[in-house]
Amino acid sequence: MFAWLRKFLSAFLKQKALTGHVEPDPDAARLENGWLHGLGVVRYPSVRHSSSSIDSPIGIVWHYTATAPGTAKSLAKRIQKFDAKKDRAASWHFLVATDGVIYQSVSVFEGAWHCKGSLEYDGSNFRVNGCTIGIELEGFGKVFTAAQTKSALELAEFLSNEFHMDNECVKFKHSQFDPKRRSDPGPIWGSILDVHFPSEESAKKGSN
Numbered sequence: 001m002f003a004w005l006r007k008f009l010s011a012f013l014k015q016k017a018l019t020g021h022v023e024p025d026p027d028a029a030r031l032e033n034g035w036l037h038g039l040g041v042v043r044y045p046s047v048r049h050s051s052s053s054i055d056s057p058i059g060i061v062w063h064y065t066a067t068a069p070g071t072a073k074s075l076a077k078r079i080q081k082f083d084a085k086k087d088r089a090a091s092w093h094f095l096v097a098t099d100g101v102i103y104q105s106v107s108v109f110e111g112a113w114h115c116k117g118s119l120e121y122d123g124s125n126f127r128v129n130g131c132t133i134g135i136e137l138e139g140f141g142k143v144f145t146a147a148q149t150k151s152a153l154e155l156a157e158f159l160s161n162e163f164h165m166d167n168e169c170v171k172f173k174h175s176q177f178d179p180k181r182r183s184d185p186g187p188i189w190g191s192i193l194d195v196h197f198p199s200e201e202s203a204k205k206g207s208n
């Protein structure tokens with residue numbers, strides 16, 4: 001072996017042993033100007049967004065699309081444009097399809113049009129649309145495929161780490177802001193979230 005190569009490899013392995021990793025993995029999830037790269041995310045930028053009320057999002061609001069499996073991609077394409085005369089003013093940041101593909105429509109540093117109402121955080125009131133990330137789950141909230149569940153939880157995990165979200169804030173539901181008209185994302189997704197992002201109280205119980 002060439003001496004320089006041996007030297008390089010030994011330095012490489014030493015650094016790996018010290019830090020556990022060497023170079024950032026180019027396939028690892030990362031944000032570029034609010035757009036997610038990695039996790040197999042497909043980006044279809046939408047014009048349907050407004051400015052945020054806060055520097056970085058404080059939480060995630062979950063929804064389901066109430067559309068059949070296989071509709072995610074065409075939904076993502078449809079909301080790229082907006083005609084105020086015929087389109088409903090609706091958009092979201094991410095849509096997780098039943099096949100596990102994640103579609104991003106709006107930068108996480110912009111507000112999407114996914115949830116009306118306001119939210120109190122740190123003693124201030126914010127528009128929900130101005131301070132949260134909206135994630136749609138393809139389907140009706142009754143069945144979640146393994147691929148969809150894995151992608152959605154990886155996405156939530158990434159975003160909650162990136163923005164240091166409290167577990168409670170990772171689990172906002174559309175239904176809690178509009179209980180008379182909305183029931184999404186439904187109790188099944190709620191219990192999946194509770195397992196992966198336990199509330200402080202149940203986390204304490206679990207560790208006893």
Ligand SMILES: [Zn+2]
Pocket residue numbers: 062063064114174182184
């Ligand atoms: Zn919704």
